[in-house]
Amino acid sequence: MSTLGGMPRRIASLLIATAVVASACSSASGVTPGDAPDPVTYDELITEISTRGEPTVVNVWASWCLPCRSEAPLLATAASTRDAVHFIALNVRDNPTDAAAFIARYYANAPMTQLADRSGQIPIALGGGRGVPITFFFDAEGSLVRTHLGIIDEPTLAFFLDEIQR
Amino acid sequence: MEFTLLAAAAVGVAGFWLMLRWEARRGNAAGCSLNLWDAGLTAVAVGLLVGRLTAMLLVGINPIADPAQIMLVRSGVSTAGASIGAVLMFAFLARRSLLPAADAIGPAVLAGLAGWHVGCRVTGSCLGTVSSLPWAQTLAGSNITRHPVELYAAGLYLLGAVGIAVWKQRGRPPLGTTTGLALVVAGGVRLLTEPMRISLSGGPVWLYTGAVAIGIGLVISAHPWNRTWRARRAAGG
Numbered sequence: 001m002s003t004l005g006g007m008p009r010r011i012a013s014l015l016i017a018t019a020v021v022a023s024a025c026s027s028a029s030g031v032t033p034g035d036a037p038d039p040v041t042y043d044e045l046i047t048e049i050s051t052r053g054e055p056t057v058v059n060v061w062a063s064w065c066l067p068c069r070s071e072a073p074l075l076a077t078a079a080s081t082r083d084a085v086h087f088i089a090l091n092v093r094d095n096p097t098d099a100a101a102f103i104a105r106y107y108a109n110a111p112m113t114q115l116a117d118r119s120g121q122i123p124i125a126l127g128g129g130r131g132v133p134i135t136f137f138f139d140a141e142g143s144l145v146r147t148h149l150g151i152i153d154e155p156t157l158a159f160f161l162d163e164i165q166r
Numbered sequence: 167m168e169f170t171l172l173a174a175a176a177v178g179v180a181g182f183w184l185m186l187r188w189e190a191r192r193g194n195a196a197g198c199s200l201n202l203w204d205a206g207l208t209a210v211a212v213g214l215l216v217g218r219l220t221a222m223l224l225v226g227i228n229p230i231a232d233p234a235q236i237m238l239v240r241s242g243v244s245t246a247g248a249s250i251g252a253v254l255m256f257a258f259l260a261r262r263s264l265l266p267a268a269d270a271i272g273p274a275v276l277a278g279l280a281g282w283h284v285g286c287r288v289t290g291s292c293l294g295t296v297s298s299l300p301w302a303q304t305l306a307g308s309n310i311t312r313h314p315v316e317l318y319a320a321g322l323y324l325l326g327a328v329g330i331a332v333w334k335q336r337g338r339p340p341l342g343t344t345t346g347l348a349l350v351v352a353g354g355v356r357l358l359t360e361p362m363r364i365s366l367s368g369g370p371v372w373l374y375t376g377a378v379a380i381g382i383g384l385v386i387s388a389h390p391w392n393r394t395w396r397a398r399r400a401a402g403g
Contacts, residue, residue: 070241073225151240
């Protein structure tokens, strides 16, 4: 380390500066809880998807799920930019207060339908299993085209959106 | 990290290693005291971290408030952040002999990129826009035929890597030329294949264009006629 001269002190200063800037950008605290998502049954969800006449994305999430927090901004952006696709955020196995806080933080301005399945049975009935997050892609006729288990990234989301919009 | 991503990364690292080995037997690192394998992997690791942090900041996630999310690489890595982070890390490691080291590692980096793109396709994802060409492919369960855009990119990268490596060994080009050509290929292949990629926001075209421009600049400044012209100008002739 001695060959680096004053580098450790510089690195420490850089890290502290980065932390200060990042803290200033933080939006982690002070979120006002909004409305809790409306409960939905399997039949109601399928009817909603199949009668709407447009491609639908159903993202299954929970407020206690770290990967769900990670992918939420991407889904919110996609919902805002893809007007021809209907986005449904399906909250599972969660309590209403935490779910409302999550929605207020990540989906406050996103054009998404917020629904809840407290038992977590709907994703299982759709063939996705018990894990979260899961993202289901339905075409305009309401047929399930693709199921993505786990975090979804931008290229994969863009690709599956392209598939259901054709 | 998802296993498919790990598999693509492993193929990329294998491509990098194979090209380094192939070139090492032909004296590719002459004049370069840097351990290219260590430096390359360190640069990739740092680039991955910078790319992940950049992606988090761009979508409004604070890495300080939510540090566990740094590990969720699958949810997004900024290509621009990762590329710039890796290049800066390599430049720092090779600061005593930057151009010789960059010339020595250039083809191996292109081979690594080729491996990454092949891995992305082999793991069952990464198809491009719709195509009716005879070699168009479909994703399992779909009947929509698409460009195998990652295979196009991988083929072009491999062609560039092998071409530059062979030319470098035969022609003994001026210092910096290999790096310049590698940058032109790295950026140019992405520019060529970008229209066939599917994306929500579009790729960082400015980054690819910048790489091509810097590469061309390096090639021109390293060329003997340019050096002669500069020497004459300095001498007042």
